[in-house]
Amino acid sequence: MEEIKLIEVKEEILSDNIKQAEEVRGRLEKTKTMLLNLMSSPGSGKTSLILRTIEGLRGSLRLGVIEADIESTVDAEKVSARGIRAVQLRTGGFCHLDAAMVTRGIDAMNVSELDLVIVENVGNLVCPAEFDTGAHKNVMILSVPEGDDKPLKYPLMFSVCDLLLVNKIDYLSLNDFDTAALRKRTLALNPRITILEVSCKTGAGIGSWIDWLKAEVAAFKRLR
Amino acid sequence: MSRGKNTDVHELPITESILKIVLKHAEMNGVRKVMTIHLEIGKLSDLEDDWIQRYFDYLSKGTAAEGAKLRIERTPIMIRCNACSASYEAEIANIGDLACPACGEKGGTLLTGREYTVKEMEAQ
Numbered sequence: 590m591e592e593i594k595l596i597e598v599k600e601e602i603l604s605d606n607i608k609q610a611e612e613v614r615g616r617l618e619k620t621k622t623m624l625l626n627l628m629s630s631p632g633s634g635k636t637s638l639i640l641r642t643i644e645g646l647r648g649s650l651r652l653g654v655i656e657a658d659i660e661s662t663v664d665a666e667k668v669s670a671r672g673i674r675a676v677q678l679r680t681g682g683f684c685h686l687d688a689a690m691v692t693r694g695i696d697a698m699n700v701s702e703l704d705l706v707i708v709e710n711v712g713n714l715v716c717p718a719e720f721d722t723g724a725h726k727n728v729m730i731l732s733v734p735e736g737d738d739k740p741l742k743y744p745l746m747f748s749v750c751d752l753l754l755v756n757k758i759d760y761l762s763l764n765d766f767d768t769a770a771l772r773k774r775t776l777a778l779n780p781r782i783t784i785l786e787v788s789c790k791t792g793a794g795i796g797s798w799i800d801w802l803k804a805e806v807a808a809f810k811r812l813r
Numbered sequence: 814m815s816r817g818k819n820t821d822v823h824e825l826p827i828t829e830s831i832l833k834i835v836l837k838h839a840e841m842n843g844v845r846k847v848m849t850i851h852l853e854i855g856k857l858s859d860l861e862d863d864w865i866q867r868y869f870d871y872l873s874k875g876t877a878a879e880g881a882k883l884r885i886e887r888t889p890i891m892i893r894c895n896a897c898s899a900s901y902e903a904e905i906a907n908i909g910d911l912a913c914p915a916c917g918e919k920g921g922t923l924l925t926g927r928e929y930t931v932k933e934m935e936a937q
Contacts, residue, residue, distance in 0.1 A: 594842065598934060599930065600931050602830045602831055715823065741908065744908040773919075776920060778908060
C-alpha cells in the first residue's frame with residue numbers, strides 16, 4: 590500500500606480569469622476607455638437599451654459595442670446599422686462571457702478611439718455574475734414582466750452591479766409589480782447600487798440613464 | 814436558487830480550472846494518483862455539485878486525477894452590518910430581507926459566501 594499524502598493547495602479556482610480581467614481593466618485605463626458590462630435575462634431589453642444609448646450619446650461620447658450571443662449575429666447587425674463599431678462574439682454553448690472572450694472583443698476594435706465600450710453579456714442572471722469580464726462598471730436590467738422577486742432568486746447578480754435599470758415601466762399598470770418592494774430587496778443586498786426606471790419603448794427615463802453614463806465616464810477619465 | 818431544467822454549462826470552465834490546478838500540484842508533489850480533492854465554494858454560488866463531479870470525471874480521463882472524488886465544503890454567507898459592524902450569517906432564502914440581529918439595520922457588506930478555492934487534496 591502506498592502512503593497517502595495530504596497536499597495543501599489553497600488556490601483560487603477563478604484566478605486565471607481574475608488575472609485576465611485585471612489586464613483588461615489596466616489596458617483600457619491607459620486609453621481612458623471605460624468598459625461597461627451589461628447583464629440581464631433574455632428578452633429584458635439589452636439590445637433595445639443599447640440602441641437607445643447610441644442615440645442618447647451621439648455627438649458626446651464615442652461608443653463601441655461588444656455583443657455576445659450563443660449563436661446568432663442579429664444584435665451586432667442592428668448596432669452596426671446605426672454606424673457604431675460593433676464586434677460580435679459567438680459564445681457557442683457558453684452561458685456567460687469571461688475576461689478572455691472580452692479580450693478578443695477589444696482586440697477587434699480600436700479602443701484608443703473610444704470613450705466607452707458596452708459589452709452585452711449573454712442573457713442569463715446566473716453565470717455572468719460569477720465571472721469578472723474586466724469591466725469597470727456592471728449594469729443589469731430587470732424588466733417589469735419578470736417580477737419584483739428576482740433579487741431573492743438571483744442575489745449574486747444584484748450584489749455585483751453598480752446600477753440596476755428597471756425596464757418596461759410602461760407595463761407597470763398592467764402588472765402587480767411592486768417597485769418599492771424591488772428597491773427594498775435590492776438595497777438590502779447592495780446598499781451602494783443606483784436604481785433607475787426606464788422604458789426603452791417609450792423613452793421614459795432614458796435621459797437619466799444617459800446622464801448617469803456621462804457622469805460615470807467623466808469620473809473614470811478624471812481618475813485615470 | 815434552483816435553475817430547474819436550465820442546462821447552463823457554467824460548471825464546465827470552473828471544472829477545467831479545478832483540474833488544471835490539481836494536475837499542477839500533483840506534478841509538483843510527484844504523485845501518481847489523486848484520490849480526493851477538497852473544494853471550498855461559497856453558498857452564494859449556484860454551482861451544482863453533481864455537475865462538477867460529472868464534468869470532472871469526463872475531463873480528468875487519462876490524467877493523474879482520473880477517478881478522484883470531489884468533496885465540496887460550502888462556506889456560509891457572512892454579512893457585516895454597516896451600522897454597528899456586527900457580523901452575522903445569512904441564508905439564501907432570506908437574503909432579500911437582511912436585518913442585523915444586533916441593531917436591526919437593513920443590509921450590509923458581504924464578508925464570505927463567494928469562495929471558489931481548491932483547498933487540499935489526498936494523493937498517492
